[in-house]
Structures are given as C-alpha cells and as structure tokens.
Amino acid sequence: MPTLHGVSVSPYVRKVMVALAEKGVAYDQNPITPFTTPPGYRKMSPLGRIPCWEDGDFTLPDSSCIIGMLERSHPEPSLCPSDPKELGRALWFEEYADTWVFRESIQPVFFERVVKKLIGQETDQAAVDEALGETIPKTFKYLEGQIGDREWLVGDRFGLADLATASPFVNFVHAGEKVDAGTFPKLAAYVERVHARPSFQACIAKDREFLGGGK
DSSP: OOEEESOTTSHHHHHHHHHHHHHTOOOEEEOOOTTSOOTTGGGTOTTOOSOEEEETTEEEESHHHHHHHHHHHSOSSOOSOSSHHHHHHHHHHHHHIIIIIIIIIIHHHHIIIIIHHHTTOOOOHHHHHHIIIIIHHHHHHHHHHHHTTOSSSSTTSOOHHHHHHHHHHHHHHHTTOOOOTTTOHHHHHHHHHHHTSHHHHHHHHHHHHHTTSOO
C-alpha cells in the first residue's frame, strides 16, 4: 500500500489527505514533521519538506505534484475542471493558497502561537500583530471578492481550488482565530462549508489529536 509521509497539521499534507479521501484511495501514513524526518528522507524529498508520496520504488514530493499524479492515477471523481480556463483558475488558487494564503498570511500566526509552543519557544507577538492587522485582511478581502455568490471557487462543484484554499484556514483555527463573519461574510461561510466536508473533518480530528486536543 502507498505511504503518505507527513503529519496532517501541515496544510500541504492536509491537501493531499483531503484529495485521497475524496477519491477513496487507501494509503498508510507516516506522521512525520519537518523537524522529525528520518535519516535518508532527503533521498525521497530533496528539500526535506512534507508531504512525500511513496509507492514501492516510486517517490514523489510536493502536494501539488502528488495531487496532479492522483488526478491521472485515480481520475474519479475529478478534482480539476475540464474547461481550460477553469483549470487555469483552479491552478491559480492552488498556487495562491500555498504561497500567499498560508506562507505569507496565516503561517506567521500559526508558527508563533502553535509551532513555537510545541518546540518550547516564546511567541513573537509583533509578528502575530503584523499578520493579523496588515497581511491577513488584504488576503481575506481578495478571497471575499473571488467567492462572490459562488458556492465553490471554480465551477459548480468542490475541487482543487477549494481543498487548497480552505486547508490553511484549518491552521488559522488551530491558532485560535477565525474569519470575521461581520467583515468577510462570504469567506467565513465558504470556509465553514468546506471544512464541514467529511474529508476535512477527518483531518481536523487528526490535527486535534496531534496538538493534544487544542483548537
């Protein structure tokens, strides 16, 4: 059986776990963090990051690459639109979510409040305040406008854009925050809608177990 290396609390590992759940693919999981990778891990994942997929002698790092492979190896249900323009938009939202929504916006809050606590370091409150007061509102405003009156970000059903975009918001909740429904009502409802899916609920439960029952 294939193995997914990485712990679900990572938004990138969570992306893949949600995709696997939506497609009904069975797998084993090796719940490692970037701080606890075993010797030789960089042979599979040269950057030392999670997730990494291992299937026999085949290995593949990076969440976007793994999901792209799964779309070909397990095409039903498809997570990617067939229309070229909609596919382009889905890929854009995945890129935006991976780089800006999490890495530049939510990660500073999550790292300072959650990761530093786990590794016994003090929180840099200035970094948290900057993210919450400056970067995050701009990011959320953009997403609020993109969602508009849509149920899903691209097309008429749940897909790649949604699982990628909503995944970092789980980390936002773990850090003790949530989308302000008064300021960003469409984004708040959208995140709640996506996180209510069984595929996300299973990941969130694993996260809470890993984090010791915290938010």
